[in-house]
Amino acid sequence: MNKRLLHAILIATVIVIIASCSDRLDMEDATHALLVGFDLDKENELILYSTSPVFSKNVEKKTRELRVKPQTNRQSRGKQDSYTEGVFQGRSIQVLLLSKRILQQENWFQLTDVWFRDPKNPLTPRIIAFDGPLSEIIYLNPKDQPMLPILLREMVETKNARSETVKTTLQGLHQQIREKGVTPIISEVRLKDKQIAITGTTLLDHKGKYADSLNMQETILLRILQKNTKKSVNLTIPIPGEMKIGPFHTDKVSLNADEIKVKIKTSFLKDKFQFHMHITMRVGLSELLFPFDVRSQGKELENKITEQVQMNFENLIKKIQTDKIDPIGLGLYAQAHEYSHFKKVEDHWGETLANADIHVSVKTIIGAMGTVK
C-alpha cells in the first residue's frame, strides 16, 4: 500500500515537471531567417536585412525579405517579429552578408556579440562581403536560381573547395580578429550585370575594416601561402614573348597545381623580420594557347612559368604590405620563432609586417603535359 502511494507521488511529480518544461517552440510559430545582412544608409544608420523561407501553399514567392532599422542586432528581432506571423529565429542563419559601407567602419564586429553570447545561435554562418548596397542583391530574387541564402552558401562551399575563395564562418572570423598575428579574410560577392557572382575575397584589417579585395587567382595564391589549399588548384598565367593573335589571349597557359609544398623560414635581422618562403609546385598543363614543343623544350617553359608565378606571388605580397595587413598569418610564424621580438610589436603587427623583408622563391616542375604534345 505504502509503495503504491510512493509510486503515485513519483509519477505525479514527473508529469508536473515535464509539463513545466517551457523551452519548446512549434514550427509554425517560428520564422527562420537563413540570411542576415548588415548595411548602413546615407545617414549612417544601421539597416538589417533578413531572408526567410515561406512555407505556404498559397504564396507564390518562396522567400520573404525584411528590412528593419534597429539600433542593435538583438533589437532587430523584435522589429522583425512585427512583420511576420511567427517568432523570428536566429538558429539557422546560413549566411551573414556585409555591405561595403559596413566594412568601412571600425568595430562593426561588435554587432555580432549576440550570436556569441546567446548560445541558441549558431556560429557557422558564412561571412560574405558585398560590394555595394545590400538592397540591390537582397531583392533581386532571380527566377532561375535557388533562394539567395542557399545560392550564396553553396557558392562559398564549392569555390572554397577549389580554393577560389575562403569559407570564413562567424567563429573563424572571431578567431581571425582576436588573433594578433593574422588579419581576417572573407568571401566577396558582386553583382555583374544583375548576376550574382563570387569574385574572390575581401581582406580586412585588425579591426575588421575593409582593406583590399583579391580576385580569384590572387585568392588561390594567398591560400597557397597559407598552406590551406584543398585538392589541386588552377592558375592561368601569361607567358611573355608569346604573340597575341586576334581578340584571343593566345599568350596564356593554364596550370593545374597539386603537391604544393611551402616552407616558411622566419628570422629577425637588423631590426626587421625576415621571411623566406620556398614554394615547390608540381604542375600539370591543362591548356596551352600558343604552339610550343613541350617535350623538347620543357625546361624552358618551366623556367618561364616559374618566373611568372614568382612575380604573381611578389605582387600579392607587395599588395598586402601596402595595405598593412597580414592575411597569410606570418605573425603566427613570427610568434612561434621570434617570440620576444613579436611580443613587442604584436599590437601593430600590420605595420611591422609592411616593413619586413619577405622573399619568395618558387620552383615549378611540369609533371604532366596532358594528352597532346
Add this chain to the structure above:
Amino acid sequence: MKKYAYNEITSMQYIFLNSGIQVSVFFLAMPGKLAEKAGTDGWIALIIGWAITVAASLIVIQVMKKHPEGTLFDLIARYLGKWAGRVAAIFFALYLFYYAYTGLVEAVLLTKAWLLPQTSASTVMLLLLIPTYVIARNGLRVLGRYAELVYMISLWIPFVYLFPLKDAHWLNMVPLLKEGWKPVFSAVPTTFFSYIGFATTFILYPFLKNKQKASSAILISDTLTMLGYLFITVICFVYYSPDEIQKYNEPVVNILEAIEFNFVERMEVLFIAFFLLIFSLAWIPTIYMGVFCTSWLLGKQDHRNHLRILWLITALSTFFFIPTFNQNDRMNDFLIQIGIGIEYVFPGCLLVYLWVQDRFQWGKRL
C-alpha cells in the same frame, strides 16, 4: 571481520569512479582558466599538477594501508580517539556535500545556459536529482557499475573533438615556455581543480576487492584524468588563439559549434545533454559518500534515510535560492582552497603523524 564486504568494488570500478569524480563539471572551463594563467604553456602545468596529485594519492593509499579494513574515520578513531574520528567525519561530510552541491549547481547553470534557458533552475535541479537518488540509494557497487557504464558509453567523445583539428594552428604551441617557468607554476594550483576528488579513496579503500592493486589503480585513474584534460586542453589551444580562448566561459563547448554536419545542427547542444551523464559522476558518488559519513557518525548501517533528508533539503532549497554564475565561481574558488587543504596537505600530515606514532610507539592504546 570484513565490515564492508557486502559492497565490494573491483579495481576497474574504482578507477572509473575516482576518475569520474575528478573530471566533473570543471572540465569545461579548464582550458580557458589555464590559458589565463599560463597562456599556451598551461598544459605543462597540468602535467606538474598530475605528478603532485599522484604523490598525494599514493600518500592516501599509504595512510589507508595502516588500517585496511576500515575507512579513514575508523583509522582516526583507532589512533586518535573516538572524538577525533567524529570530527573528521563531520569535516569530510561537509566537504563532500559542498563538492556535490557545487557540481550540481554548475551543471544546472550550464544546462540553463545552453539547453533550457526558459525552464526554471529548480525544475532542472529536480530533473537532475531524481536519477541521483535512484542511483545513490543503492550503495557503492551500483555506483561503481554506473561509473563504468558512463565511461564506456563516453568513449566516442574524443573522436568528435578531432573534427575541429582541421582548422588547428599548431604554431600556437611554440615556442615552449613563452614567458618562462613562472606562469606555468602559477597555474599549477588551478590544475588541482581537475584532480581533487581522489580523497574519496579514504572512504572507498575498505570496499576495494583487491587492495594490493590500490596503488596502481589510483595511478591509472589519475593518469586517465590527466590524459583527458591534456587532450582537451591541447585541442582548445591549437584551435583558438591564445587571446581568444579567454573570451569564452566554456571553450570546450564552444569548440563544438564549429562542427557542422549536414544532418544535424548545433552539435554542442547534443553534447551538453550527453555531458550531463559524465558530470553526474561528480555529485552522485560524493553525495553517497557524504551520507555514508553521516551514517557512520550515528553508527547506522543504512544510509538511505540520510540520503532522503539531504535530497529533500537540496530540492527544496533550490526553490528559494540558486547561486548565480558569479557566486558559483566564488564557490568553486572556495572549493579548491579547502580541496587543497583536505586532499593534499591533510594526508601528508596524517602520514607523518602515523609514522611517528608507530615508530616510537607513543600511544600504546591498542
